[in-house]
Amino acid sequence: MSKVTVHGITLGIESFGDDDAPLVLLAGSPTMLSWPDALCERLAAGGRRVVRYDLRDSGESTTADPQAPAYTLRDLAADAAALADALGGRPAHLAGIGAGGTVAQVAVLDHPDAFRALTLVGTRPVAPGPPDDDLPDHDRATMNRLFARTMPDWADREAVADHAAAGARILGNDPATARATAARIWDRTPDDATPLVHLANQIGTVFSVLDCAPRWRERLPGIAIPTLVAHGRHDPFFPLGNGEALAHAIPQARLLVLEHAATAIPDTAIDELAEAMRTLG
Numbered sequence: 001m002s003k004v005t006v007h008g009i010t011l012g013i014e015s016f017g018d019d020d021a022p023l024v025l026l027a028g029s030p031t032m033l034s035w036p037d038a039l040c041e042r043l044a045a046g047g048r049r050v051v052r053y054d055l056r057d058s059g060e061s062t063t064a065d066p067q068a069p070a071y072t073l074r075d076l077a078a079d080a081a082a083l084a085d086a087l088g089g090r091p092a093h094l095a096g097i098g099a100g101g102t103v104a105q106v107a108v109l110d111h112p113d114a115f116r117a118l119t120l121v122g123t124r125p126v127a128p129g130p131p132d133d134d135l136p137d138h139d140r141a142t143m144n145r146l147f148a149r150t151m152p153d154w155a156d157r158e159a160v161a162d163h164a165a166a167g168a169r170i171l172g173n174d175p176a177t178a179r180a181t182a183a184r185i186w187d188r189t190p191d192d193a194t195p196l197v198h199l200a201n202q203i204g205t206v207f208s209v210l211d212c213a214p215r216w217r218e219r220l221p222g223i224a225i226p227t228l229v230a231h232g233r234h235d236p237f238f239p240l241g242n243g244e245a246l247a248h249a250i251p252q253a254r255l256l257v258l259e260h261a262a263t264a265i266p267d268t269a270i271d272e273l274a275e276a277m278r279t280l281g
Contacts, residue, residue, distance in 0.1 A: 003060060004053075006082035012060025012188075013053045013083075017044030022116075022281065023089025024048045027080055027107075029098035030058035030204045031188070033181050036265050042274040051087060055079075055100065058201050059188050066200035073127070073212040074110060076103045081111035093281055095119035098238075098263070099207045102127065109219050117280035118227045118250075121273075122235055122263055124242035125220060125249060127212035135245055139236035145170050154195035157186045160202060172234050172262030220249040226280045227253040230273055232261030 001014045014032055024043055026035045032052035040050045054061040055076055057069060064070065080103060084092040094115045096104025101123025108115045124135060131137050146167060152159035164182030165175040182202060189201050200206050227250045231243030240257065247255035256276050258269040265273060 001060070004083060004086050006079060006086050009056060009079060010060075010062045011053050011056075011079065011083060013051050014040075016040045016050040017048055019049055021047055021049040023084065023087060023092040024050045024277070025080060025084055025087075025089070025092045025094050026050065026052035027076075027094065027096040027100035027103050028052065028054050028058065029096070029100035030055040030206060031185050031201055032059060033185055033188075034097050034100065034264075035095075036267075036270065038267065038270045039265060039274055042270055043277060046274065046278045048093075048278070049089065051083075051089075053083060055103065055206075057197075057206050058204075059185070060190075063190065063193070063197060066206040067196060067209060069206055069210055071210075073102060073106055073210055077107035077110050080104065080107040081114035084114050090114050091116035093117040093119070093277070095121065095277065096123060097121040097265070098123055099128075099204050102207075102212065105220070106216050108223055108225065109216055112224070115225060117225055118223065119230065119277050119280065120227070120243075120246055121230045121265065122232055122238055122243070122261075123246070124238045125217040125246050126215070128207050128210075131242070132217070136239040136241040139239060142170060142236035151199075154198035154202070157183060160186050160198065164202065168264070171236060171264075173264040174266060177264070177266075217249065220246070221251060223250045223253075228256060228276050228280055229253050230256040230258055230276065232258045232263060234260075234262045237263050 035052045057066040101120045152163040161183045165179035168175045168178035229247040247253045
């Protein structure tokens with residue numbers, strides 16, 4: 001792992017594969033660990049240079065105040081384009097998962113020359129908050145169970161890991177993987193981080209207060225690069241209809257339904273997703 005500075009912002013990154021191979025840039029949601037190690041390794045073995053990175057206010061990237069970000073969604077999109085430049089990988093294949101998928105959509109719309117392909121995993125074409133009438137919202141029963149829980153002591157590593165595992169059971173993800181990932185995220189958070197920074201790193205709370213204007217859904221038909229939309233069949237946070245809407249809006253996009261997935265990428269989907277991403281470029 002290392003760090004790269006672009007337009008005054010430091011971004012934590014991790015690289016896999018040959019530095020001279022075509023670049024696949026993976027935007028975190030919000031940290032890089034939302035992208036499984038096994039997927040990064042499989043893509044690298046297939047002849048790609050894979051770089052996953054932490055968004056601002058997460059992981060090892062510049063962190064100020066996740067509760068009052070002094071930047072917008074479009075700034076995060078500009079970070080992706082600047083990082084592709086800094087890594088010498090333009091045009092890059094850009095991928096975003098969850099909230100990182102909104103970053104990726106805006107990035108390819110605002111900076112089309114920076115990217116040659118786009119992968120969107122478990123995301124939707126609108127900002128946080130109430131969705132458009134034709135898009136399915138979060139599954140209410142699942143969300144009620146998820147948010148009825150008592151919050152952990154975010155300064156307690158084991159409590160945070162336990163909380164993540166319990167949340168994974170509710171969402172339909174693997175609890176053991178969620179526990180291990182939460183512990184790794186905690187370990188990568190700066191030693192002097194406040195509990196609110198730990199909270200933001202674990203569940204991406206910055207997106208609840210981030211300025212995501214203006215809307216971009218109506219611009220999606222302007223995406224002119226090969227696009228893969230991958231979505232878990234059992235995703236209760238962004239139900240499958242959101243992925244279907246994305247694939248319908250983006251010209252010639254391919255929809256890949258991950259049959260045994262919820263919100264996270266399970267081990268059983270690694271090979272299928274990696275192969276689909278490789279076919280894009």
